[in-house]
Amino acid sequence: ARGYFTFQKYCSEILVVNEFYGQNFTCSSNASVSTNPMCALSQGIQFIERTCPGATSRFTTNFVILYSFIPTLVILGIIVFKIRDHLISR
Numbered sequence: 557a558r559g560y561f562t563f564q565k566y567c568s569e570i571l572v573v574n575e576f577y578g579q580n581f582t583c584s585s586n587a588s589v590s591t592n593p594m595c596a597l598s599q600g601i602q603f604i605e606r607t608c609p610g611a612t613s614r615f616t617t618n619f620v621i622l623y624s625f626i627p628t629l630v631i632l633g634i635i636v637f638k639i640r641d642h643l644i645s646r
Contacts, residue, residue, distance in 0.1 A: 563625050566618040569611040576600035577612065 559565040579600030597603050604611055611618075 563622060566622045569608050569614065570618050570622070572604055572608050573611050573615050576603050579603075 577600055581598055581600070581603075583595035597606070601612070
């Protein structure tokens with residue numbers, strides 16, 4: 557259950573997929589994998605799968621979860637204030 561209740565997890569996965577999907581990377585002609593390990597990646601999908609495995613398949617789900625955070629927090633806030641008002645009025 558690592559980070560499933562934080563909106564940052566879903567935001568970062570959406571950002572990584574949005575920025576790197578369909579990109580092609582090139583290294584300078586004198587760079588090699590031994591001097592720069594990032595030269596091993598030639599496509600954005602490789603970077604996505606290395607940093608956030610499965611993020612492309614969860615893209616739509618991440619949006620739905622992210623947009624459900626606000627109504628959930630509003631409802632939770634209303635419930636907490638109702639309980640608080642009930643306890644204070646006693």
